[in-house]
Amino acid sequence: MASEPAITGHYTSGDLLARLNAALTDDGADPDHPTLEALAPYDQFHGRGLAATEELAGMLSISASDHILDVGSGIGGPARYFADRFGCRVTGIDLTAEFCEVARHLTGLTGLDDRISYEVGNALDMPFADGAFDGAYSMNVSMNIEDKTGLYLEIHRVLKSDAWLALSELAQGPGGEVEYPTPWSLTADASFLATPDETRERLEAAGFLVECLDDATEATLASGAQARAIVEAGGKPPHRAVGLIHGDLAPGMMKTMSRAVADGQLVPIEVICRKAR
Numbered sequence: 001m002a003s004e005p006a007i008t009g010h011y012t013s014g015d016l017l018a019r020l021n022a023a024l025t026d027d028g029a030d031p032d033h034p035t036l037e038a039l040a041p042y043d044q045f046h047g048r049g050l051a052a053t054e055e056l057a058g059m060l061s062i063s064a065s066d067h068i069l070d071v072g073s074g075i076g077g078p079a080r081y082f083a084d085r086f087g088c089r090v091t092g093i094d095l096t097a098e099f100c101e102v103a104r105h106l107t108g109l110t111g112l113d114d115r116i117s118y119e120v121g122n123a124l125d126m127p128f129a130d131g132a133f134d135g136a137y138s139m140n141v142s143m144n145i146e147d148k149t150g151l152y153l154e155i156h157r158v159l160k161s162d163a164w165l166a167l168s169e170l171a172q173g174p175g176g177e178v179e180y181p182t183p184w185s186l187t188a189d190a191s192f193l194a195t196p197d198e199t200r201e202r203l204e205a206a207g208f209l210v211e212c213l214d215d216a217t218e219a220t221l222a223s224g225a226q227a228r229a230i231v232e233a234g235g236k237p238p239h240r241a242v243g244l245i246h247g248d249l250a251p252g253m254m255k256t257m258s259r260a261v262a263d264g265q266l267v268p269i270e271v272i273c274r275k276a277r
């Protein structure tokens, strides 16, 4: 994989919280008492934002007694969504220390810190016991991880038997090489895209039964068109996480991404699988 400092350097700015607070203030929200709705444009750092999290969660059966793992938890938007919707406990793990600090801060402000905790760590070597979790999800993380079989084996290790794993990922499509920069990497050197078939094979090799692997291209293109229409009408883009995290680089990254999805270089996929053995 790309070195840990290369990945964390890509995501770290040192002033993320100050920039988030300024953005919330500009939206008319109170940065000291933000609601989950006010945070949603910023804390869902993946394609289609909150809609993708809602969709993934809607495919799962989760009870309040469950303990769920968020692999690559970012600044915690998906974790807060799952804990709030299902009343479950969530543990997030992420390589980027600044993201974990901001995630803890926002989770405290939204009153969910009794149910959610965040660890700074590598998804390839997690500090959790075997069979610790009832389910796990990961949203737009594996593009930074070369050893996908290692990733899926490590998630498999920390899940209880028959537990679920839900992924929302960007896969390599048939349309050729992706151009850079993208939100997860400035260059091809730190980007590791697997095709949907390779993703399935690696999950199965790690001991998962793939229950569904859906292509979310159409929904992603529709979401992009809707966002462009809002901006052309003078509004703020509905998904502002890439802008928050990458600042001036964000418009170029977003343009590359939407072109890559439209041209079939990138395929957004949603996968639900189960620990089968």
Ligand SMILES: C[S@@+](CC[C@H](N)C(=O)[O-])C[C@H]1O[C@@H](n2cnc3c(N)ncnc32)[C@H](O)[C@@H]1O
Binding pocket: 007, 008, 011, 043, 044, 045, 046, 071, 072, 073, 074, 075, 076, 077, 078, 093, 094, 095, 096, 099, 121, 122, 123, 124, 138, 139, 140, 141, 144, 145, 183, 184
């Ligand atoms: C595009 S962000 C997605 C964040 C979050 N899943 C979300 O949807 O809001 C990718 C995240 O993956 C994390 N990441 C990348 N490689 C990782 C690894 N090996 N272990 C843990 N986290 C990793 C990054 O630090 C970053 O927070």
